[in-house]
Amino acid sequence: MRYISNTSAQQKEMLGLIGASSIEDLLVRIPAKARLSRPLNLPRAMAETDLVRHLQRIAGLNAGADEYACFLGAGSYDHAIPSPINHLISRGEFFTAYTPYQPEASQGTLRSIFEYQTMMAELTGMDVANASIYDGASSLAEAALMAHAVTGRDSLLISRGVNPLYRQVVETYVEGPGLKLKSVPLGDGVTDVDALRKAVSKHSAAVVIQYPNFFGSLEDVRAIADIAHEAGALLVVVADPINLGLLTPPGASGADIVVGEGQGLGVPMSFGGPNLGVFAAKNELVRRMPGRLVGATVDRDGHRGFVLTLQTREQHIRRAKATSNICTNVALCALVATIYLAMLGRRGLVRVGELSTAKAHYAAERLAGVPGVSLRFGAPFFKEFALKLPKPPERVVARLARQGFLAGVPLKTFERSLGDCLLVAVTEKRTKAEIDAFAAALEKAVA
Amino acid sequence: MTDVYDKLIFELSSPGRVAWSLAEADVPEADARKLLPEQYVRKDAPALPEVSEFDIVRHYSRLSRMNYGLDTHFYPLGSCTMKYNPKLNEDMARLPGFARLHPLAAEPLAQGALQVMHELARDLAEIAGMDAVSLQPAAGAQGELAGVLMIRAYHLSRGEKRTKVLVPDSAHGTNPASTAIAGYEVVEVKSLPNGEVDVDALARTLDTDVAAFMITVPNTLGMFEPRIVEITEMCHAKGVQVYMDGANLNAILGITRPGDLGFDVCHFNLHKTFTTPHGGGGPGAGPVGVKAHLEPFLPVPVVTKDGDAYALDWKRPSSIGKLQAFWGNFGMLVRAYTYIRTMGPDGLRSVSDNAILNANYIMKRLEKVYDIAVPGPCMHECVLSARRQKKLGVTATDIAKRLLDLGFYAPSTYFPLIVEEALMIEPTETEAKETLDQFCDAMIQIAREAEANPAVIHDAPVTTPVRRLDQTKAAREPNLRWTRRA
Numbered sequence: 066m067r068y069i070s071n072t073s074a075q076q077k078e079m080l081g082l083i084g085a086s087s088i089e090d091l092l093v094r095i096p097a098k099a100r101l102s103r104p105l106n107l108p109r110a111m112a113e114t115d116l117v118r119h120l121q122r123i124a125g126l127n128a129g130a131d132e133y134a135c136f137l138g139a140g141s142y143d144h145a146i147p148s149p150i151n152h153l154i155s156r157g158e159f160f161t162a163y164t165p166y167q168p169e170a171s172q173g174t175l176r177s178i179f180e181y182q183t184m185m186a187e188l189t190g191m192d193v194a195n196a197s198i199y200d201g202a203s204s205l206a207e208a209a210l211m212a213h214a215v216t217g218r219d220s221l222l223i224s225r226g227v228n229p230l231y232r233q234v235v236e237t238y239v240e241g242p243g244l245k246l247k248s249v250p251l252g253d254g255v256t257d258v259d260a261l262r263k264a265v266s267k268h269s270a271a272v273v274i275q276y277p278n279f280f281g282s283l284e285d286v287r288a289i290a291d292i293a294h295e296a297g298a299l300l301v302v303v304a305d306p307i308n309l310g311l312l313t314p315p316g317a318s319g320a321d322i323v324v325g326e327g328q329g330l331g332v333p334m335s336f337g338g339p340n341l342g343v344f345a346a347k348n349e350l351v352r353r354m355p356g357r358l359v360g361a362t363v364d365r366d367g368h369r370g371f372v373l374t375l376q377t378r379e380q381h382i383r384r385a386k387a388t389s390n391i392c393t394n395v396a397l398c399a400l401v402a403t404i405y406l407a408m409l410g411r412r413g414l415v416r417v418g419e420l421s422t423a424k425a426h427y428a429a430e431r432l433a434g435v436p437g438v439s440l441r442f443g444a445p446f447f448k449e450f451a452l453k454l455p456k457p458p459e460r461v462v463a464r465l466a467r468q469g470f471l472a473g474v475p476l477k478t479f480e481r482s483l484g485d486c487l488l489v490a491v492t493e494k495r496t497k498a499e500i501d502a503f504a505a506a507l508e509k510a511v512a
Numbered sequence: 513m514t515d516v517y518d519k520l521i522f523e524l525s526s527p528g529r530v531a532w533s534l535a536e537a538d539v540p541e542a543d544a545r546k547l548l549p550e551q552y553v554r555k556d557a558p559a560l561p562e563v564s565e566f567d568i569v570r571h572y573s574r575l576s577r578m579n580y581g582l583d584t585h586f587y588p589l590g591s592c593t594m595k596y597n598p599k600l601n602e603d604m605a606r607l608p609g610f611a612r613l614h615p616l617a618a619e620p621l622a623q624g625a626l627q628v629m630h631e632l633a634r635d636l637a638e639i640a641g642m643d644a645v646s647l648q649p650a651a652g653a654q655g656e657l658a659g660v661l662m663i664r665a666y667h668l669s670r671g672e673k674r675t676k677v678l679v680p681d682s683a684h685g686t687n688p689a690s691t692a693i694a695g696y697e698v699v700e701v702k703s704l705p706n707g708e709v710d711v712d713a714l715a716r717t718l719d720t721d722v723a724a725f726m727i728t729v730p731n732t733l734g735m736f737e738p739r740i741v742e743i744t745e746m747c748h749a750k751g752v753q754v755y756m757d758g759a760n761l762n763a764i765l766g767i768t769r770p771g772d773l774g775f776d777v778c779h780f781n782l783h784k785t786f787t788t789p790h791g792g793g794g795p796g797a798g799p800v801g802v803k804a805h806l807e808p809f810l811p812v813p814v815v816t817k818d819g820d821a822y823a824l825d826w827k828r829p830s831s832i833g834k835l836q837a838f839w840g841n842f843g844m845l846v847r848a849y850t851y852i853r854t855m856g857p858d859g860l861r862s863v864s865d866n867a868i869l870n871a872n873y874i875m876k877r878l879e880k881v882y883d884i885a886v887p888g889p890c891m892h893e894c895v896l897s898a899r900r901q902k903k904l905g906v907t908a909t910d911i912a913k914r915l916l917d918l919g920f921y922a923p924s925t926y927f928p929l930i931v932e933e934a935l936m937i938e939p940t941e942t943e944a945k946e947t948l949d950q951f952c953d954a955m956i957q958i959a960r961e962a963e964a965n966p967a968v969i970h971d972a973p974v975t976t977p978v979r980r981l982d983q984t985k986a987a988r989e990p991n992l993r994w995t996r997r998a
Contacts, residue, residue, distance in 0.1 A: 066859055068596055068787075069866050070944035076866070079873045079945060083889070088865045091872055091889040092767065094736040099773055105766045106638050110856025113600060120850065124609025126624030128617050137614040140837050147532070149569055151606075154791075157583025158576035161597050163921070164793040169976040170916050173579035174792035177572070180521050183993040187558050193992045196793070199650035202837035210693070230837040237811075237833035240661060241695030283552050311544060313554050326837070335605075336625045337615025337838025338650065339795030351990065357793065361994075362986035369518060370978035374986040380653070380689035381927075385698040390689035393651035393783065393798075397791030407521050407568050411560045413532030419544040420537055426547045427539035445549050459618075466621060474616050478826075497538040 067110075128471065130334065134499040136428075138449045138490025139279065139474045140201065140228050141337055142329045144307060144417070145494050147408045150331045154400055164357075164396070168372045169364075174396065175371035178359040181403040188309040188406075189323040190316025191345035196357040197394040198342030201326025202231040205273070205303055206238035207344065207355040207389055208322045212271035212299045213244055214388065215353050220245045220268040224256040226278030227303055229479040235273075244270070254282035254442025254451070256289060265296040271322075275303035276315055279479075280488065281425075281449030282442055283312075290319025305329055306343055306402075308447060310409070311418025322346045329492075331405030332398050341398040352378060355389030420493035421448040424500065428491045431504040437511050441486050449490040451476065451483065456511050458487040464510045470503050517574045517977075522994050524571060525561040531568055578977045579792070580921045586947050588874075590893045590924040590936025591684065591732060593762045593784030600854065601787060601847035610846050615838040619823050625842065626822030629815045632849045633799070639860070640758070640778050641771025642801030647840040648811045652759060654835055655779030655798030656690035656726075661832040662777065662802060662809040663724045663753045664694055669809075669830065672751070674723035678714070682707055682732045682928040687757060696723060703930055706886045707733035709743055718750040728757040729770070732928040732936075733886050734871060734893040736763075744774025753777065753806075761785045762940065763868060763892035766861030776803050786848035797844035811835050866941035867892040870948060874937055877952040881959040885931045893938035896923075897931055906962040906969050908933040913980065914961070914972040918954040 071079070076088075085091055092100075111119065135143040154160060158173060165171030165178075178196045185194035198204040209221055221239070223232055225248050236246060249261045249272075256274055265272065272293040276284045286302060293300040301322045302315035307329035309315075315323045327341030328334070346354055352375065360374035380387040409417060425448040433440045437455035454461055458475035465472040473490070476483040491500070545553055563571075580587070587594035605611065613625055633645040649655035660677065667674050677696040679687045680703050688698040701717060704710050709727065718725075725747050730736045737743065744754045756770045756778035762785045770778040782788045783796035790796070802810065812831045813824035824839070855863065868891055875884060875894035885895035898908045912922030912935075924936040939948055961969055973979060 066862050067854060068598060069859075069862055069941050070947075071866055071869070071941075075945045076869060079869055083869075083872050083876045085872070085889070088869055091868050092736075093889065094738050095768055096738060096741060099741055099768050101641075101766060101768055101772065105857040105860060107635055107857045107860070108853065110859050111853050113854070116600070116850065116853050117604070119853070120604045120846075121607060121609075123624040123627055124607040126627070127609040127613045128621035129608040129610075129612040130614060131608045131612050135614060137616050139616055141615050143612075143614065145534075147565075149565060153569065153572040153576075155602070156573065156576040156581075158579040158581040159572075159792055160789050161582035162579045162792045163587060163589055163592055163594060163790045167580075167912065167916065167922050168981050169913065169973045169978055170580040170585075170921060171578075171792070172977045173575035173577065176520065176575055176578070178792075179992075179994065183520075183522065184560060186993050187560070193990075199654065199795070199841075200836045200838075203650065203654070203835065228837065230834065233812075233834040234836060237661065237835060238657075238693070240832070241664070241693050243695065283548075287551075309554070310558055310560075311548075311554060312552055314558075333606075333611040333843070334614050335611050336613045336622065336842035338836065338841040339797075339843055340837070351992070358990075358992055360986040361991040362982045364978040364981050366979055368978055370981045372981050372983055372986045374983070374992075375990060377987075380685035382685070383689075384685045385688035385692040387685070387689040387692075390653045390657060390686050390693050391651070392653045392684075392686050393781075393790075393794040393796040395650075395791075395795040396793030397789070398795060400792065403521075404568060404572060406560050407563055407571075408531045408565065409560070410529075410531060410562045411557045412562070413530065413534065414560060415554075415557050416532070416534050419542070420534060422544035422547050423537050423539050423542045426541065445552065447548070447552075462618060463620075466618065471614060471617060471621075493534060496535075500539075 133469050133471045134503060135471045136473050136489050136491060137471045139488055140230060140326055141334045142490060142492055143494055144329045144492045146331050150401055150404045153404055154397055159400060165373060172371060175359050177400050177403050179361060179371050181399045182359060184403060184406045185306060185343055185345055188306045188314060189345040190314025191323050192348040193351050194345035195354055196359055197396060197399045198344050198356055198391060199395060200340035200342045201324065202234035204324035204342035204344045205231050206235045208301045208324045209235050209239055211353050211355060212301060213242060215350060216270045218268050218270035220247060221271055221273060222247050222249050222264055222269055223273040224249045225251050226256050226280060227273055227275045228279045254280050254444035255284050258288055262292050265292055265298060269296055269298040271299040271301045273301045277447040280442060280451045281446040282444035283447060286315055286318035308418060310414030327402050330402035332401050339395050339398055341395055341402055353388055356391050356394055417493050421491060424495050425491035428500045431500055432507060435504060435508045435511060449488060451486045451488050453486055454511055461510045465506055468506050470506060520994055521561045521571055524563050524567050527562055529562045529564050531563060531565040585921050586943060586951055587921040588923045588937045588939055588951060590938040591759055593938060593940060595787060595940035596942035597787050597789040598851060601850045604850045605843045605846040623822055626815050628846060628849050630817050630822055632845055635852050636780055636799055637801055639765060640801045641769030643804040644807045644810060645799050645801040646810045647799045647845055648835050649798035649800055650836050650841050651794060651796040652779055652781045652798040653686040653690055655800040656686055657693055658800045658811055658835055659755050659777040659779055660691050660694040662806045665809040665832050666806055667723055674721055676722050678717060678722060678725045680709060680727055682930050683728060684757060684759060687726050707731050707735055708737060711739055711743060715746060718747060718752055722752045724753040724755050726755040728760055730760045730763050730891040733895050734890040735886055736891055740773050759784060763864055765864040766857060767864055776806060782844050782848040787851045788844045788847040795841050795844060797841040863941045870939040870941060870943060874939055874948055874952060878955055881956050893936060895931055896935040898933035898935055901962045902933050904962045904966060906966050908935050910969045911935060911958055914958050914969045915954060916973040917975045920951055920954060
C-alpha cells in the first residue's frame with residue numbers, strides 16, 4: 066500500500082519476533098466496546114492520476130490571481146515571488162526537518178532563522194525578533210497578552226485603524242485573562258489622536274495601532290508613542306515588513322513591540338494561510354517574548370554555532386507559566402521571507418515600496434477620477450486606499466470579477482459606516498495597463 | 513555530511529550586487545518620495561544583504577545540507593509523528609487555483625477552496641467520531657486553546673463558572689499552557705507509575721469547579737488508556753468536559769474514535785498524522801473537532817454547504833471568535849485532503865496497524881539492552897529509559913548525540929517527564945523493517961559502548977557541522993541578531 070513500507074512477509078517476520086500472531090494481538094489494551102466495528106466512512110482511495118484530475122478540477126473553480134488582475138489586500142497581498150524561493154525551500158533537508166531541538170543536526174534551519182531574526186529586527190527598527198508566530202493577527206494577540214504581563218495592567222486601547230479581523234482575534238485571546246478592549250475611533254482615515262489622549266489612562270497596558278493602517282493610511286506613530294508612553298503604556302504597532310524598506314520603521318518612532326503579517330515576503334496567498342506572524346520587541350522585553358528564539362553561541366571546539374535559546378519562557382519547560390502556548394510556528398514561511406529579503410536586498414526592497422507607492426497613487430487618481438467615485442479619506446496613504454462608490458460595492462465587485470478584475474474588498478462587513486466603500490490594494494505587480502482597464506471597467510460599472 | 517561552511521548571508525554581501533528583477537515604473541509619477549510626506553520615508557535603506565541569485569542558491573543549498581531531514585534521515589522522534597511527506601501533496605497545494613487564491617475573493621470565486629475545506633472537515637469528523645470540525649487553528653496548541661475556550665463558553669452558557677482544568681503530569685507542555693491562557697487554573701493530576709490515569713485519584717479530584725479533563729490518547733508513554741470509557745463517563749457525571757489531545761492520533765485511525773470513547777473535543781495535528789511537512793518547526797495545522805453540544809461555539813466563520821454552493825457562515829452569535837486572520841492554514845489543508853484521498857479508509861487503518869507494528873518491533877529488539885518504561889504491547893511509540901546507562905555515566909542526551917554520528921536523528925529525550933532519562937521512539941508506518949533494524953543495531957551498539965568505551969559517546973557528535981554547543985552561554989549572553997564583526 067502506498068506510503069507504507071513493510072511488505073506482508075516483513076510484517077509476519079516482525080510479528081514473529083514480537084511474539085504476536087497478528088496485529089490484533091497488539092491491540093489487547095483497547096476495550097472491545099471502544100473499538101470501531103466498521104470501516105471508516107470515507108471515500109475510497111484514489112489513484113494518483115485520478116486524484117490529480119479531481120483536484121485540478123476543484124482548483125479550477127477558484128479565481129486564482131493568475132487569471133485576474135488582483136487589487137485585493139486587507140492583510141494578504143499579491144506581491145511577486147522570485148523563482149528561487151520555491152526551489153530552495155523544497156529541499157527536503159529544510160522542508161522535512163523538525164523543530165531544531167538537536168542543534169548539531171539542525172544548523173541549516175537555525176542559521177536561517179538567525180538571519181530571519183536579524184532581517185526582521187532591522188526592518189521593524191527593533192532590537193530583537195522571534196522565530197515567528199502563526200500570522201499577523203495571532204502575533205498581535207500575543208503582543209496584547211505580553212503587554213498585560215509586562216505592565217500588570219488590564220486594559221488595551223486598539224485603534225479602529227487596526228485590521229478588524231485582527232481585532233477579533235485579540236478579543237478571542239484576551240477572553241481568558243479578562244482584559245478589557247477599548248477601541249479608539251478614526252479621524253480622517255487615521256487614529257483620532259485627541260480621542261486617544263482622552264482614553265489613555267494608568268490602566269492602559271498598551272496602545273495598538275497599525276502602520277499603514279487597515280485603510281492604507283499612514284499613522285503618526287511618533288505622536289501616538291508619546292501619548293502611550295506618558296501614560297506608562299506600551300506602544301504596539303502592526304506593520305507589514307514588506308513596506309518597511311521604504312517607510313520609516315516603527316522602532317524609530319517609539320514602538321515597544323512591532324508585530325505584523327509577513328505573507329507579502331514571498332509566501333503564496335493560499336486562501337489566507339499559512340502566513341507569517343512577525344514579532345519584534347525592544348531588548349528589555351526579550352524575556353517576556355512569546356515563541357522560539359535562536360541565538361549564536363560556540364561549540365566545544367570554539368566554532369560559531371546556533372541554538373534555540375531562552376527556552377525557559379516556553380511551554381515545554383515552563384508549562385502553565387509559559388509566556389505563550391505556542392509550539393509549532395511557521396518556520397518554513399520564515400525561511401521563505403529570509404530568501405525573499407536576500408533576493409530583494411538593500412535596494413530591491415526599497416524599490417518594491419517605491420513601485421507600490423507610485424502605482425497605488427496612480428490608481429487612486431485614475432479610480433477617483435471616475436464620475437461618482439471618490440477617495441474616502443484625506444490622510445496620506447501608501448499602497449492601499451478606500452474608495453467611496455455610488456453603487457453597492459458588493460455588486461460592483463461581482464460585475465468587475467466577470468471582466469477579470471478582483472476589484473477590492475467591500476468594507477461593509479468590516480465597518481458598517483463604510484458600507485459604500487471599497488478597499489483597493491496595489492502592489493508592484495500591477496501594471497499601468499491593468500489599472501487603466503480597471504478604471505474603465507469601474508466607470509461602466511458605476512454608470 | 514561535514515561541510516565546513518560558516519557564513520551567514522550578510523557575510524556574503526558585496527555593495528552593488530543584485531539578485532532582484534523588477535519592471536521599470538510604467539506610471540507617470542514614479543518618484544515615491546514626492547508622493548509620501550518626508551516623515552514617513554526611511555532615512556537609510558535597510559541593512560539587507562547585497563548578493564547575487566547564485567550566491568543565494570548556493571548559500572541556502574549549503575545550509576540545507578547541515579540539517580537532518582526526514583528525506584535524508586530516520587527521525588524516531590516520539591510524539592512528533594515524523595512520517596514521509598508525500599511529494600504529490602506538495603504539487604496539489606501549489607496548483608495556482610489554490611496557491612494563488614486571495615482569502616477575501618468573493619465566495620462564488622472560491623468555491624473550490626471552500627469545497628476542499630468542507631470535505632476535509634467532514635472527513636476529520638468521521639475519523640474522530642466528532643460532529644463538527646473547525647479547520648481554523650494554525651497548530652495543535654491553537655487547537656487546544658480553541659477547544660478549551662469552547663468548553664469555557666459552553667459552561668458559561670449554562671450559567672456555570674468552573675475554574676479548574678485537570679491535566680495529567682505526563683501531558684505535553686502545550687496542554688497546561690493553552691489552558692492557562694484560556695483563564696483556567698491548571699491542576700496537575702499524578703499518573704500511575706505505568707503512565708495510566710489514577711482513576712481513584714481522579715474521582716476524588718472531580719468536582720463542580722472542574723471545567724475539563726484534558727488527556728492524550730494513547731498516552732505519552734505510548735499506551736492505550738484501558739479505562740478511558742469509564743473515565744469519560746465519570747467526568748460527564750460531574751458535568752466535566754473531556755478533551756483529547758490528538759497528537760497521537762496516528763495510533764488509532766479506524767481502530768477507535770475519540771468521539772466514541774466519550775470525548776467532547778479533540779484536536780488534530782495535520783503535520784503529524786496527515787503528512788503535512790514540519791518545515792523545520794512549522795507551519796502546521798491544528799483543526800479541532802467537537803460534539804454537537806459544542807458546535808454553537810466553533811470559531812467563525814464556519815464553512816457551510818447549501819445545495820451545491822459553499823459559503824462562510826459568520827452569523828454564529830455564540831462563537832468563541834477568531835483565532836487567526838483568515839480561515840486556517842489552507843495550504844496545509846490541501847495537503848491533508850490529498851493524503852486522505854490517497855489512502856482511503858483501508859489505507860488509513862493500515863497506517864495505524866503498521867505504526868503499531870513498527871513501534872512494538874523496536875521495543876522488542878531493544879528491551880534487553882534498555883529499560884522499558886512500561887511493558888508492551890505499546891501503540892505507535894515506545895518509551896525507553898536510559899537509567900541503566902546513566903549509572904555508567906551515559907545520559908539520554910549522550911545517546912541522542914551519539915545517534916547523530918551513527919546517521920540517525922535522535923528520539924525525543926526527557927519526555928514524558930515522569931520517566932527518568934526518557935528516550936521516546938516513534939518510528940511511524942512509513943519506515944521499513946530494514947531501517948528499523950539499522951536503528952536498533954545502532955542503539956545496541958551505543959549500549960555496548962556505554963559499557964566498554966563511553967568516551968566515544970561523550971565526544972559525540974563529531975560528524976556534524978558543529979559539535980556540542982554551549983547552551984549556557986547562549987542563554988546568559990543572548991546574541992539574537994547578526995552584527996558586523998569589528
